[in-house]
Amino acid sequence: MALLTGTSTELDRLRTAGLRPTRQRVALARLLLGPGAHPRPRHVTAEALHIEAARAGIKVSLATIYNTLHQFTGAGFLREVVVDSGPSYFDTNLGEHHHLYFEDTGELRDVDAANVRVTGLPAAPRGTEVARVDVVVRLRHRKG
Amino acid sequence: MALLTGTSTELDRLRTAGLRPTRQRVALARLLLGPGAHPRPRHVTAEALHIEAARAGIKVSLATIYNTLHQFTGAGFLREVVVDSGPSYFDTNLGEHHHLYFEDTGELRDVDAANVRVTGLPAAPRGTEVARVDVVVRLRHRKG
DNA sequence: CAATAGTTTAGAACTACTCTAAATAGGAAC
DNA sequence: GTTCCTATTTAGAGTAGTTCTAAACTATTG
Structure with a gap:
């Protein structure tokens, strides 16, 4: 049992x-x-x-x-x-999303891609296709 | 001399x-x-x-x-x-720009940020500031 | 030009993985 | 269930990329 x-x-x-x-x-x-x-x-x-x-x-x-x-x-x-050197992260979030990356701590937080729009990117060159567009917002402790 | x-x-x-x-x-x-x-x-x-x-x-x-x-x-x-595991790249382009990354070859190509607009990102959390926003377009050989 | 403090270096060490070959364990056939 | 076959797991060796260490070297100051 x-x-x-x-x-x-x-x-x-x-x-x-x-x-x-x-x-x-x-x-x-x-x-x-x-x-x-x-x-x-x-x-x-x-x-x-x-x-x-x-x-x-x-x-x-x-x-x-x-x-x-x-x-x-x-x-x-x-x-x-992969956001920087050091170990790879494996993300259980399979939906379209981007990342907030806290440079000081190495913490990674998801950002739903639904609200995010990226415009003005060039077309995929001949013979290639876009596998994914990754947006990483790198954050650091505010100085001053 | x-x-x-x-x-x-x-x-x-x-x-x-x-x-x-x-x-x-x-x-x-x-x-x-x-x-x-x-x-x-x-x-x-x-x-x-x-x-x-x-x-x-x-x-x-x-x-x-x-x-x-x-x-x-x-x-x-x-x-x-840093776009994936493997060695870090050091980029002589200091202007605001993003990257095209060819997953198959590891080649990295610059995309001028002037034409690219990213909207809808959340504000930087309390106590942090945005160091940089990186956009990486991952390309792979077109299949089919 | 001597003193001194910042740099460079070879090589060891380290991190994050990947590989190898032997042991183990699913699962299909009986 | 037992047998067999192959996929999977494992310990430990190996590797890539990078950092550390301690001694040798060198740019600058007095």
């Missing part, structure tokens, strides 16, 4: 994405994508997720954390965000 | 910025910022600059390349751009 409690939403999502629902993947999917897991949207680093998983009693190596984060990104469950 | 040829513009810029005009810094300033050095704007990585300097007969260690790039950035001679 204990093993199969809870919805198997995550299990189904994994299977649909062609990912075998292993213990590690299911557990990480619950942590990141499960209902009421953490307040979302979240911006998690591999290192942070590794620690969080360990605290939750999930035994998973760092290599698997990286593999899984990339597989989830490929499957469209997450979005990778 | 040979040692002091050329304008000493770079030398003065360094001094004004409080940077002692050492052989290495002057040589790198000429490569990056000097008139007619390379077509500009440029997006150079530390590694690429190290190789370029070596080819130009400038003996400079990689550590100094990194130090100098950061000092130049601090002095406002360069701007650091």
Whole structure:
């Protein structure tokens, strides 16, 4: 009874994405994508997720954390965000959005793209298409 | 005579910025910022600059390349751009501008900000100010 | 030109990942 | 269930990009 409690939403999502629902993947999917897991949207680093998983009693190596984060990104469950050197963030917010980046703390906050309009950008050059337009508002502690 | 040829513009810029005009810094300033050095704007990585300097007969260690790039950035001679994991780019374009990023090749191209308008962004939260708004258009090879 | 403080350097160290090859574990077939 | 096969996981080595350290060097001041 204990093993199969809870919805198997995550299990189904994994299977649909062609990912075998292993213990590690299911557990990480619950942590990141499960209902009421953490307040979302979240911006998690591999290192942070590794620690969080360990605290939750999930035994998973760092290599698997990286593999899984990339597989989830490929499957469209997450979005990778790089704003500066240092670790990548994986964002659970899949909607169109941009970011507020606090340079002093490294904190990343979402900005719904619904209200934001970017005009005057050039057309995509021949042979290319726009994958995404990222807007990052870099904030620093007000001086003075 | 040979040692002091050329304008000493770079030398003065360094001094004004409080940077002692050492052989290495002057040589790198000429490569990056000097008139007619390379077509500009440029997006150079530390590694690429190290190789370029070596080819130009400038003996400079990689550590100094990194130090100098950061000092130049601090002095406002360069701007650091991070678009994905991998090396940082240092941009000689100091005007307001955004970037086209070719995901397949890693190429970075400037977009003059004069024509671009970004509206609907939230105000900077209390105690912070906007350091910069970066727009990155991510391009990929058109599929299909 | 000597003193001194800022610079440079080689090489070690470090961070954030990725790879490798062996062990493990889903899941289909019986 | 048991067997088999392949996907997955893992520890640990390896790598890229960058920073640190402590000693050697050099631009400037007196």
